[in-house]
Amino acid sequence: MLKVYRHILIEKRMEREMNAFAKTDVGIERAVNQDYVYTKLDNIGCLPNIFVVADGMGGHKAGDMASKYTVDTLIELLKQSAGMDPLDAVDDNIKLVNTLLLKKAGESEEYEGMGTTLVVASIFGSTLRVANVGDSRLYVIGEDITQITRDHSLVEEMVQLGQIDRKAARTHEKKNYITRAIGGCETVEAEMFSVDLNDNDIILIICLKIQRYFTLSKKALILKQQLTALLKRLIIMVAKIIYQ
Numbered sequence: 001m002l003k004v005y006r007h008i009l010i011e012k013r014m015e016r017e018m019n020a021f022a023k024t025d026v027g028i029e030r031a032v033n034q035d036y037v038y039t040k041l042d043n044i045g046c047l048p049n050i051f052v053v054a055d056g057m058g059g060h061k062a063g064d065m066a067s068k069y070t071v072d073t074l075i076e077l078l079k080q081s082a083g084m085d086p087l088d089a090v091d092d093n094i095k096l097v098n099t100l101l102l103k104k105a106g107e108s109e110e111y112e113g114m115g116t117t118l119v120v121a122s123i124f125g126s127t128l129r130v131a132n133v134g135d136s137r138l139y140v141i142g143e144d145i146t147q148i149t150r151d152h153s154l155v156e157e158m159v160q161l162g163q164i165d166r167k168a169a170r171t172h173e174k175k176n177y178i179t180r181a182i183g184g185c186e187t188v189e190a191e192m193f194s195v196d197l198n199d200n201d202i203i204l205i206i207c208l209k210i211q212r213y214f215t216l217s218k219k220a221l222i223l224k225q226q227l228t229a230l231l232k233r234l235i236i237m238v239a240k241i242i243y244q
Contacts, residue, residue, distance in 0.1 A: 018123065020051065034063035035207055036071045036116075045081030046089050047122045055117040055136050055207040057181060062105075066114040069104055070182050073097050074120070087192065090120055090131050094182070094190045101183040115183035118190070119149060119205050126197050131190040134181050140195055141202040148193050152180035 020039045034056030044050050054071050056063025074097045081089035105111045117134025130138050132149040135156070140146050150156065154177040155169040164172060182188060197203075 018049070034067060036064075036067035038071050038075055044075065045078040046084045046086045047078060047081070048124055049122055050075070050078065051121045051203075051205060053117075053119045053136050053205045053207060054182070055134070057115045057117070057178070057183075062111045062114040063116065065104075065111060066101060066116040066183055070097055070101055070116050070118060073100055074118075086122065086124070087129065090122075090129075091190055091192070094118065094120070094131060094133065095188060098182050098188040099186075102186065105183060115181040117178065117207070118182050120190075121203065121205060123197070123203075128193075128195040128197050128203065130193040130195070132193065133188055133190050135178050136205070136207045138193075139204040139206070140197070141204060142198055142200070148195055150191060151178075152191070153178050 018041060020041055022037050022039050036052075036054045036056075038050070038052040040050050042049060052071050052074065054067035056065070056067040074093055077093040077096060078089060081093070101115070105114050117136040118132070119134075119136045119138050120131040121138060122129050128140070128148075130148055132138070133152065135151040135153045136149070137151070138148045140148055154174050155164065155172045157179065158164045158172075159166055159169050169175060178184075180188065
């Protein structure tokens with residue numbers, strides 16, 4: 001990310017064995033961290049594990065409050081979900097968190113208009129389940145690098161309609177316009193994804209701001225070798241390129 005770096009890396013080494021790494025770095029432009037992350041490798045309610053990234057909407061008041069409140073509230077709700085169907089628990093509680101965030105926004109003028117993206121992931125054996133709202137992303141890195149989530153953004157809609165290509169989308173004047181967010185409307189629909197994982201796959205959950213400054217390709221499979229060190233270098237490199 002350009003302003004606040006926050007992402008989660010999950011490595012599935014063998015059946016039932018995982019490592020997770022979360023990295024954050026306050027960048028050059030912003031003193032307040034508007035992103036929030038949560039990871040838990042063991043059970044939480046009906047989920048066997050959970051990995052969450054939220055990116056408070058840039059330019060909106062209290063983006064830091066929105067992301068932290070959303071994640072913390074969602075986690076507390078999911079702790080009470082034992083016995084529920086996991087997909088229903090995630091979907092229903094995302095809707096409830098959206099309602100609660102809107103209510104929170106009405107408590108103070110400082111919170112008016114706040115919102116956040118949200119990616120929630122959980123791994124069931126060899127199956128990855130993902131819920132997404134907004135334009136943060138989840139990738140699976142194996143033999144190739146695959147973007148699993150779909151951006152809920154104006155430029156993504158323009159790409160799908162053939163109005164612009166992906167290169168133009170990265171620099172489009174409306175690249176920051178998202179079409180779906182927690183706190184954006186009275187109701188929200190999380191988009192759900194299911195992915196079969198292989199041993200040694202790596203899952204990368206990342207906020208959009210850093211995505212605009214690098215392109216994933218087969219060369220990025222170096223992530224499989226020294227992933228943590230590479231991302232630390234990448235953060236420094238992006239800041240130098242953008243602000244040189």
